[in-house]
Amino acid sequence: MKIYLAGPDVFLPAPLQAAAAKQAICSAYGFEGLFPFDNELDFSGLSSFEAAMAIYKSNIALMDRCDLVVANMTPFRGASMDVGTAFEMGYMAAQGKPVFGYSNDGRIYADRVTASAPGIDEQGQSIEPFETHDNLMLEGAIETSGGVFKCDSVGLEDYYTALTTFEAVVKAAAERLLP
Template identity: 50%
Template sequence: MKIYLAGPEVFLPDAQEIGAAKKAVCAEYGLEGLFPLDGGLDLSGLTQRQAGLAIYDANIALIEAADGCIANVTPFRGPSLDPGTAYEIGHMRGLGKPVFAYSNDVRLFAARTRAFCGVSGARDEEGLLIEDFGLTDNLMIDGAAVCSGSPILCEDKEGVLDDLAAFRACAARAADILLETRT
């Protein structure tokens, strides 16, 4: 079973090494990890725009080749997950494929949003309601994971993007569910 590895790790300086480590964990559980940087793209000679769209196409091909997705929804540059990861989750669910997710931040979405906005009430400084359903992230993200058979798994790692403890637990859960449905 192939599993797409969504998350903001692609932005880290050691992205290739983290991707390799995640793929090795997947292999321990009988899964083939597909990391976004696996495309082997030659971006030379392309404009920035062309390169960005080529990366998009390569990632969509990996998503569509996968049987499911493990997504790192640890907050990234704000109180919520990386927007590219959110898109990948939605695309995967739109294909009817399962999404398994984890976060290295145990705080709930509402608490993180209030802290980010510097408020304590139900609304932010612009008067906009703060989503508060007792979930890990936006309700659509949690819903994608729950509908796939597993809530978002969380570890208290202070939001560190590259810690693999929660990823390992998520990979084990994904393998249990995916490999069980295969038989």
């Protein structure tokens, strides 16, 4: 079975190294891991917007080839996970494919948003009270698709790169999905 390796790992300083490490873990548990890596495309002659669209189509084609997704849901540039990864979880969920996820931040969402009053953020907007680790649509997709979510509190030095929780989720996926 093929795993779509969704996550902001593509933005790391060494994305190829991150991809290889994740793919090695997938292989160890009997999966093939597919990683969206933008640079395999030929952008020559394309405008900036055309290049973005080419990457979009490439990632969609990669998801269509995969049987499940394991999403890196570690908070990215704000209180929440990467929005591109959230989009991909929705895309896979709509196809009825199992959605798995992990985060290197063990806190629930409400504990990551700066509150001005109980349940209210600094802009006066309500903070979801459901003890999920991000917007409820994400853990909803994991729970209802037969996936697993795991998280752990990882220190800042390898907050974006630690793969212990990723490996635990791949192991859980193998136990659920492989013969």
